[in-house]
Amino acid sequence: MSDTIKKNKYKSFNFSEYPILTLGLICFCLALIFGTVPFSTTGIILLLCVAFIIIVVTFWQSKDDESFKITSIKAISYVSMLFIAYCIMAIQQKSGAFLFLFAVFLAIIYGIHCYINNILDTKKIIIILFILAFALKLAYILYTTVHQRQHDVEKFDINARGHAAYILYIFNNWSLPDIDVRDYWQFYHPPLHHLLAAIWLKIQSIFGIATEASYEGLQYLTLFYSSVSMYLSYRIMQEFKLRRMGLIIAFAIVAFHPTFIILSGSVNNDILSLTFMFGAILNTIVWYREQTLKNIMKIALCVGLGMFTKLSVWMVAPAIAIVFLIVLIKNRKKFKSLIGQMLAFGGVCIPLGLGWSIRNYLMHKVPFTYVPKLSVTNSQYVGYYSIFERLFDFNFSQFDSVYTQFVFYAGKYFEYNPTIALFKTAMFDEIINDTYYPEIKFSGVVLFWSGVVLALLGVIAMVYILINKKSMKPIFKVFFALLFVVILGSYYIFCFEFPFTCTQNVRYVVPLIVTGAMFIGLWLTKTLGKKTKSAKVFRIAVCAITVCFCISSAVTYTLIGI
Template sequence: MRSLGRSLYLRLNLLIIIVGLAVAILQGNSATAVVGSTQRGVLLPAIYGLFIICIAIIYFLKKSDNLGTEGALLFTVFLGMLLRTGYVLMYDIYTLQNDVGTFTGFGTSQVNTGHIGYAEYIYKFMKLPDMDPYELFPYFHPPVHYIIEALWLTLQRIIGVPEALAFENLQIPTLIYSGLCIVVMVHILDEMGIGEKGLVVGSIIMALHPKLIVFAGSVNNDALSLLMLLVTIWRVLVWINDKTYLNIILAALSLGIGMVVKLNTMITAFSIAVIFLVNLVSVIRHGNRVELRDTFLQYIVFAFVSIPVGLSFVVRNIVVFDKLPGIPTMTPDSSMYTGGASLWERFGIPSLSALHLEFPFHGVNASWASNTWVIMFQTRMFSESFPASIEPGVLAIAQIAYGASIAAGVILAIAFVIGCLSRILIDLREKEECIGNLFLLLTFLFIMGSYALFVLKYPYTCSSDYRYITSELAFLTIGFVWIMRRRDSIIGKILQGLAGVSVSVMLIGAMIFMLFCDFSVM
């Protein structure tokens, strides 16, 4: 079923790591570091100039029939990493961050808040926090991401990187995670049996989407959480296609490690449980006792691997601090509180005026936007940016890209759901195994459902940020690949054209907006 060899995946991964290390060198020494966008006028045109040159090379190679699938994927990943590199080099660790916190350095005993403070604590004291995890925000998060960041800080200090620049380089692991998401998405599509052309088409959204570019420069655990959720989906699909003990162990490890990065990876456990049940029913119907025994044993192995790993931090907090998992919340008098709006205002189909097409940015304040889907659309494209000033031309591009992103999101989500349902029905009619498409559909529905429940339980504008469901991009990508296949009907060609145009306008518009908008003055 898979069409790509291991050597290509190895080269893609090496490319991402090499670019990440190159950025670490550029950002980790005083001669070339660009802290606070001091050389914006030189660096950004250089990055985008190189991007345009690469596009030109791709065009001429394609025109001369010298660009195969491997070359196209390598170029796509490189272009994605180039955009991420520009963003990371341009903006410091305080730009467009969520609950970022601060650091005071190794020589002090001060404990700081925020994601930077959490990583600094482990780096400085060389241990996990030994206080109530809800005493400081966001110490309630599982520690894997922060341990990696602390080790990275320590390594940099050992080789002589100045401490301030070492903290700037906290973006390097997230840069690599964001890049690896492209490769894992290709793995998922490859495991689904998508043809080589579809693999290239599918890699484009993950490579160029603005949310993943911003993730590359983040310092929180969102990028690694997204990566592990995608890895879990991929490894479960591998197990579905080849039900070996090794594959189910790798799937279990992916889920478990994902949960000690961020607990929301657990959402895949629900869809995994359903397909395990469906598979078990199928095995029982076959009446093969050996197959039934192996199935039970594999499920036991999955539980024994995933549960202890995934729940280790939760159990630690219960045993040591008598604290159950949860999220600290603000009070109803917060400007971000949306609980005063009706359920329809928060979850219903938004009106044109509620979409804020005239200024499509997230205003944080609930009086600006309280509709969950509006905030999701806004933060999907522009994160939590809210420009203090913006040129009319740049604003017009942002408006067009925002409208295109809404159209693309709706079209691709519908294409994904219909595509899954039709494939499930075809498999059932032909008495073929359908759990692969069922798993994807259920995972998408559980992710969207959990997002709505999360916003309902924590009624604040920040709860609707797209960063909580960025994994939706994987399913939109699948929908995009399916809809871009050759169509013979007029309706199919129209939908294909709408999808292609909306995705293209969304991605190109976002790149132009990021080129001309200075996020450091938000």
């Protein structure tokens, strides 16, 4: 009895139980190692410190029945992989792509090992996919600077007006801007992302990382956000009991989707706001199943902090509100308790979400819905196209090139159809094309068309699940249907209110990528018990398309970095 108590008392810390914390520590270590000059004294010292931590954690996490020899082999293997990765980084000029190839090599070896030993299950496949996707995103930020493939970032200069200048303002002054934000382009955004970025710059400077390198180090922050988004997407899928092929396919689509690769290196506020949106969606599902104050506070923090990052996070609010309303109507006996929870929700969410807008209105009379407008004389203005042309013109000539047509970036015209722009920017954003990167000529085409098929399949799967009586609880059908309508509807309204090519971008509808993948996974899960020929053909076809999509995505975003 005493031995049992002693063992429980000194139970080791399990990093797998704290995935977000673990991801944060990994990104922190990567930033410190790769943020320094290769083979510099600082870099080597930090590398040795991380190696020491890995050894300590490996022994700390070892099982009671595991021999010292086995644990030592594990520790040596982990440290060896770290040193090999560091050497690859230091020697290769564009080392990010080579680092990903190294990760693929290790994943193949691990996969073969699991298969031979008959331990390759769904969980291990998900882990392999997660590690590969993380490595691909890491590779992307290593060959992408903070001045490449960005949105509204501009230079890190106090005289600039983009997101970089916003971060720099907070870093230099340690206060929020007390200016009329309408005079400074991107300063109208709520400040949470920029505040966290400024703090991260300060932390890097404490560790001796040079100023320019610390700017690049901001991408480790966005890599962390992107990785957390990937994890939260997986948790959402788990809530709906996706299993085996259904879970693997759905997660693979999200893990290797080019949008999340690009966002991992985007130092504006997009990816943090999306992370909070996924957190809000997940915690709404959890709250419905266990209606506690703790769970509703998680939703409040996700929505509130999300809107304190970017106001567009409001788009999850109507779907959350309808869940609150339905629960309130169905549980009249718990009316007082639920009302108390919802008042607490509002008490946290409203000040966080609207505080920045209220401040700017009181100080400078800035409208709550203020967004900077481009002039109609701007060359990317597409308002002269009719509504019919913009919504229903799918002329095949628009698919002569699968890349976004943006004259600024070697395009032949300015993209004007918001739907086609969604498909194209989802795969390549605005700047990636075969003019700048001729090596992706083949893989880019495969990526685009497989992505289009999966996007359409996601919509079809959603309709199928929503009309199928036993596929999902009615409240979640209403939740996801309203979420889809609000996000997509807001996107089209935005495209017509601001008729410019730059507004037609998938970054405004990213949550639909995750919900679409989830519905595909649900559909596949529903067919797992069916042995009909049509069900088998369907599963094989979806699997084949997804494999093409994931491989072409990895190939495309590896070739860009070579």
